[in-house]
Amino acid sequence: MKSTFNYIAEIFKAIWSLLTGMKVTAKYFFTPWNNVTQQYPENRDTLVMFDRFRGEVIMPHDEKNEHKCTGCGICEINCPNGSIEIISKSIVNEEGKKKRIIDQHIYHLAMCTFCNLCIKSCPSDAIVMGQNFEHAYWDRVSMTKVLNRPGSKIMEGVKE
Amino acid sequence: MAFEKYDFTPLTQAIHKALIENVSPLLTLIIEWTIIGVLFLLFIAVFGLLLVYVERKVCAAFQQRLGPMRVGPWGLLQTIADFVKLLMKELITPKSVDKFLYNLAPFIVIIVPFLTISVIPFAPGLQALDFDIGIFFVTAVSSVGVIGVLLAGWASNNKYSLIGGMRSGAQIVSYELSVGMSLITMVILAGTMQISEIVEMQRGGWFLFKGHIPAVIAFFIFVIAGTAETNRGPFDLAEAESELTAGFHTEYSGIKFAFFFLAEYINLFIVSAMATIVFLGGWMPFHFGDWAGFNNVMDFIPGLIWFFMKVFGIIFLIMWFKWTFPRLRIDQILTLEWKYLLPINLFNILLMATMVLLGWHW
Structure with missing residues (x-):
């Protein structure tokens, strides 16, 4: 009985942890303005490098x-x-x-x-x-x- | 009904009538076959390229990148450029491969999407073949692909390819079971295996809602097993770039590699289309109870658009899985199938049968 309960609890725990991961990527997907890619030659005039960048x-x-x-x-x-x-x-x-x-x-x-x-x-x-x-x-x-x-x-x- | 005006049956009937009146029946048959063949060929080529582009863009967005941006506006011509490059590549045949099997494998793999796509109803009246065992046909034909994968792995005379092929074999043979059983669950609810009838039965409501709890469980099992069957992440250990250097298609180049690549993406489309047909009502518009106004607005959207909207929704879900979850080990994959999905599935079939027997569905 206990093992059956553990089995079912494990399934729900697994689904929960998968959903947690999917929440993170969903946040990335739906906030495209936070993208890190720079369109370099186009944004040359407005490009600001990071403080710790070593040029x-x-x-x-x-x-x-x-x-x-x-x-x-x-x-x-x-x-x-x-x-x-x-x-x-x-x-x-x-x-x-x-x-x-x-x-x-x-x-x-x-x-x-x-x-x-x-x-x-x-x-x-x-x-x-x-x-x-x-x-x-x-x-x-x-x-x-x-x-x-x-x-x-x-x-x-x-x-x- | 309002959406009958988007029915393709008059168009196909008119073509058939025009042909049969002017040429002999045999020629009519040949011309119709040719038209359908060319249409599917074009669809597979164009849709495969589109899916590769969508995958690269979606993957990029999930990783806070932009994806292809340089070739054409928003990188739209990127996959076409890649395809042209693949066409021009030399076809390298390694020295000690089994020549016949090596050359046969890509064709077996690409044949599967061509066969399965024939039973998919894209819109009312737009279905090439309407078997009364449509669902059975899809499950039967889609397992042919594993032979191609195994042949490719074996004939390449490369240990990585062989490991990849064997992994893929073990995986597909296991997950085939889950796909079949989740479809059986829905066949119990529908009472038929004819795809056009399954779609027709969902006029009043999609099976996902009609069959509530067991249908939702079956839907999730189908999506998981379908992801595994298309060899996509997190179940992509058959080609595992980092360990097996692309597995069974390591030794292929040029257009033969493109065949494997295209087959993978069209299989993704077919899994999504099957999920759409069986669970989400195919080309049926979304209806909510007896809200006549809302239902009329939904009917206004053509069936073709409904179908592709749902398909892209599921494709997005599967891509979301791929770019979120880490790859499973071979023992974890088999554990997931044999210790979790299969028992749940068997229980689910029982639940669905009881429910249908007692009439607890809508």
């Missing part, structure tokens, strides 16, 4: 053309495949001291695996991941980028 390494500059990079070279050391090259130069500041600053922060986009290690290791948060992902070029020279803009200098008050 390329960029160095933000403020309106005075200043960045936060001290040229310490930690990102270069941390890069697993050598996509970053730091070329620094020495200048003499107002106090007459010799100081090492960044000359060129060279980023080889073609070699980058977007692992985010340079950004994690940067002590002054000078570089971040950008959202641009259209990285097709006609020659590989264009894939070597200089991240600090010409004539830019380091921001006031960045710890070295």
Whole structure:
């Protein structure tokens, strides 16, 4: 008797669990505006990438053309495949001291695996991941980028 | 009755009369056969392509995707492009296959939908063959397909194909039983196996409502077993892409592969059409009691549209199953059939027989 009851109870439990699954997919089916597919070339103007999307390494500059990079070279050391090259130069500041600053922060986009290690290791948060992902070029020279803009200098008050 | 104006009988009678008056009876027969054959050929090709497109779109919607969007507006020409591609593909015959059986198998598989589709009434007066054993004919003919699947698996000389074919054999032979028995349940209620009469008997109300509890149980068993019989998910372990690399049709390419593919989708249509005919009243409009106004509005929709609306409803249900449930293991499939569906089915037949005997149906 008990086993018969269990048998019938099992059938109803199974139907209930199947219906639960079907409810989930039905919700997906009847809310097509929540679809995740992007019609890419058509929606190019309105496309917003996700916050955590890793498109390329960029160095933000403020309106005075200043960045936060001290040229310490930690990102270069941390890069697993050598996509970053730091070329620094020495200048003499107002106090007459010799100081090492960044000359060129060279980023080889073609070699980058977007692992985010340079950004994690940067002590002054000078570089971040950008959202641009259209990285097709006609020659590989264009894939070597200089991240600090010409004539830019380091921001006031960045710890070295 | 209002929907009699959508009857196709005058049209078919007029064609027959025009032919018989002008040419000899033998030629008339040949011409009529040719017309029907061409119509079914066109229907199967067009409907198969449409179903593939619908499946891809429905599957995409269930997975929060868009599906094919590039070829034609909303990807409407996608399946036609795929079909043209399949037609142009080389027919590769692997080295040590059993040539005769290997080439025979796709034709056996594709023959089944052609045979079964002949008894399906699409609209009033639009039925090619009206046997007095229509239901029996459908169940008998639809089991021929398993021979094609087994042959394909065996003749391919490939262990994955063989496993797929054997699984499919075990599965179809088991579920054939459930399909047959759920149909028997409804035959008890109808008292006839002639399909046109079964449809006619549902003029006052569909069998799903007329036979209430046992009919609903039979309906669900039929849909489950029908899904299994068409080798569709969650019962698609015969072709299980991830384990068996498509099972019995691994070694087929080009148009032979397309035959298997087309047969699968037309079988889906036939299972849905059978469910429609036996449970949902075929091309009969939906009537509710004695609401004359409502019933007249329903009568205004042609039978052909009613039939395809119901068929697509069931096709959608089966697709919903496929894209929701995970694939069953072979032992789970056999457990489901022999320990659950079969006993329920036997009990259900008894229940239906008692009910018909005591007149507890509407």
